[in-house]
Amino acid sequence: MSHSQTTRTMTLRLRRSAAAGLLAVIAAIARALGYRLLRDRGALGVADGAVPYRTSVFDDQVPGVAKLDPALLGALRQAAKDAAAERVECFVNSGWRSPEYQRQLRREAVAEYGSEQAAARWVSTAETSAHVAGNAVDIGPPEAAAWLSEHGVRYGLCQIYRNEPWHYELRPEAIEHGRPPMYANPAEDPRTWR
Known part of the structure; x- marks a missing residue:
């Protein structure tokens, strides 16, 4: 084998090695960005409470919306109508969740x-999630959550x-008495101490 053939062979091997390394890096990034979530969740999906992107608060075909407590859903829909009049769209990022889905979120x-x-x-x-009980909803985009932060108390929301400006629950007494004090995070909520 001549020197130029040896050089070409080594160059080809280096390129193949670099390509294999690049593919390994791409695979690792893909796993980090979501492939793992799809694999780990297995059969869990919309039927378990996963909510497709930009799901309307009026979408009764999505269990994450349809299985919300009726009073919460009614208040949320009225607020969404009023927000829309001010050109603010409200979407459900998460609502009702099955216990299996909540366990998966906790493991993650x-x-x-x-x-x-x-x-x-x-x-x-x-066992303690307000989402599993159908009593909590996560609203997006940030403009909608901000609108609810300012106006939600009128609806009891x-x-x-x-630490979760997107998470809303129904507190009907807030309409007359004002919003209750917030917890710093779910770990400080006595309802989660079981």
């Missing part, structure tokens, strides 16, 4: 934050946790 939070205690600041257990 533990993996992300490193412990049950740290995860509890963001995700309740299936109140932000419950300071």
Whole structure:
């Protein structure tokens, strides 16, 4: 084999090695960005409470909306109509969740934050989650959550946790008495202490 053939062979091997390395990096990024979530959730999906992007508060075909407490859903729909009059669109990012879906979200939070205690600041257990009971809704985009922060008390819709400006629950007494004090995060909410 001549020197030029040896050089070409080595160059080709280096390119193949670099390409294989690049593919490994791309695969790792794809896993980090969501492939793992799809694989780990398995059969969990819309029927378990996952909500498609830009789901309307009026979409009764999505269980995450349709299985919300009727009083919460009614207040949310009235607020959404009034917000729309001010050119603010309200979407449901998350609503009702099955216990299995909530457990999956909790496992992911533990993996992300490193412990049950740290995860509890963001995700309740299936046994204590207001989402599983159909009593909580996460609203987006940020403009809609901000609109609800300012006007939601008129409908009894109140932000419950300071670290989750998108999370709303129905507190009918707030209409007359004002919004209740917020908890810093779900871990400080006595309802989650079971």
